[in-house]
Amino acid sequence: EDKVVQSPLSLVVHEGDTVTLNCSYEVTNFRSLLWYKQEKKAPTFLFMLTSSGIEKKSGRLSSILDKKELFSILNITATQTGDSAVYLCAVVLADTPLVFGKGTRLSVIA
Amino acid sequence: DTGVSQDPRHKITKRGQNVTFRCDPISEHNRLYWYRQTLGQGPEFLTYFQNEAQLEKSRLLSDRFSAERPKGSFSTLEIQRTEQGDSAMYLCASSSLGQPQHFGDGTRLSIL
Numbered sequence: 225e226d227k228v229v230q231s232p233l234s235l236v237v238h239e240g241d242t243v244t245l246n247c248s249y250e251v252t253n254f255r256s257l258l259w260y261k262q263e264k265k266a267p268t269f270l271f272m273l274t275s276s277g278i279e280k281k282s283g284r285l286s287s288i289l290d291k292k293e294l295f296s297i298l299n300i301t302a303t304q305t306g307d308s309a310v311y312l313c314a315v316v317l318a319d320t321p322l323v324f325g326k327g328t329r330l331s332v333i334a
Numbered sequence: 335d336t337g338v339s340q341d342p343r344h345k346i347t348k349r350g351q352n353v354t355f356r357c358d359p360i361s362e363h364n365r366l367y368w369y370r371q372t373l374g375q376g377p378e379f380l381t382y383f384q385n386e387a388q389l390e391k392s393r394l395l396s397d398r399f400s401a402e403r404p405k406g407s408f409s410t411l412e413i414q415r416t417e418q419g420d421s422a423m424y425l426c427a428s429s430s431l432g433q434p435q436h437f438g439d440g441t442r443l444s445i446l
Contacts (some may be wrong), residue, residue: 228376258434258435260437265439265440266338266437266438266439266440267377267436267437268335268426269434269435270438272434274443287371312376312377314376314377321365321379321382321390321435322367322369322377322379322435323379324376324377324378325376326374326375326376327375327376
């Protein structure tokens, strides 16, 4: 059975801290891995990773994929209260559009 | 830029009633997906369309669930004879082939 596991499930940090969110997967027919941020409503797209070892960066957020060890990390530097959300990792397979992990709930306190 | 639009935002109904949700994708996207999300879980894939063709429907939760996309634009998800366990957020997403999916705000279904 295809599986995506995120850790930690929840995390509380202070503003200015750096956090690393983890996503590991055991799937067949891997195509790519995506990260989303979900606040109260729709998951919003952050990154799409297809190749191993190439870091994607957007402002204070960055992500990288390791296809040999089957995991990805999402880093957030200099966290702000607006970063508080659930961060979802999802894997695109050949025959099932997205398989999601349970998410990591990040709370950033002032 | 109009994103994915879902209607209604919230639906409250009695057990045993039928409900229908609508999704309008981003206009240039030919793929449309339905997911269900319950509290504390990631979205769970239900079904998807490429244009008007339904390419995968084996993940629909039971035969009470059905989806259509008759003209390859908007889609509807219907649940017949609703049960308590159907209470969840139903999310729609759209994309072009090989591109990331973009989600709507969802329809929250509450079964009394």
